[in-house]
Amino acid sequence: MTPLQKITPYLWYDHDAQAAVDLYVSLFPNSRVISVERIPSGPGEDGAIVEFELDGQRMTAFDGGPMFKFSEAVSFVVSCETQEEIDHYWHGLSEGGEQQQCGWLKDPYGLSWQIVPAALAERIAAAPQAGMDG
Numbered sequence: 537m538t539p540l541q542k543i544t545p546y547l548w549y550d551h552d553a554q555a556a557v558d559l560y561v562s563l564f565p566n567s568r569v570i571s572v573e574r575i576p577s578g579p580g581e582d583g584a585i586v587e588f589e590l591d592g593q594r595m596t597a598f599d600g601g602p603m604f605k606f607s608e609a610v611s612f613v614v615s616c617e618t619q620e621e622i623d624h625y626w627h628g629l630s631e632g633g634e635q636q637q638c639g640w641l642k643d644p645y646g647l648s649w650q651i652v653p654a655a656l657a658e659r660i661a662a663a664p665q666a667g668m669d670g
Contacts, residue, residue, distance in 0.1 A: 545595045548604050549645055553597035556645040557586045563628040564591045575599065611640070611648035625651045 549556055554572065561567040570587040583599030616622040626635075629651070632644035639651045 541594050545593075547595065547597045547606075547647065548600040549597060550602045550605075551581070551583060551599050552645055553586050553599045554584045556643070556647070557588050557597050559628070559643065559645075560590050561588060563625060566592045570594070606642075606646040606648060608640070608648045611650050613650040613652060615652055615654040617654050622651055622653065625649070 547553070547556070557569060561569060567590050568588065570589060572587075573585045575583045575585060583601075584597075585599075586597040588595055588597065614625050616625065626639075626641065629643045629649050630641040633646075634642040636642070641649050641651065643649060
């Protein structure tokens, strides 16, 4: 039995959680839908709570209605080893969304992503932090 992870991202969508998860699972390796629970969301409409794994990271997507929106205050960073990998995620996630500067994009469902070369992420992590006591 796989142990539960301590922290699970819970993503609130207006009404398209299933479509968002289908996109993510189609793009990332080691990804799968674990379960889908249908929930009533309005007259003649059903929403969903979708549990899924994205490259091994367990997450939940929820059709919660229009009360809350994603913003750039929260984003997922995807570290890529090759230009082909960068292009794969960039094009796959930004199609129908919004391309921004410096590797940032919003997918068609409003979630922000940063698509970055792994070497850049490693360089930033290894750089001495100004004002940090060692």
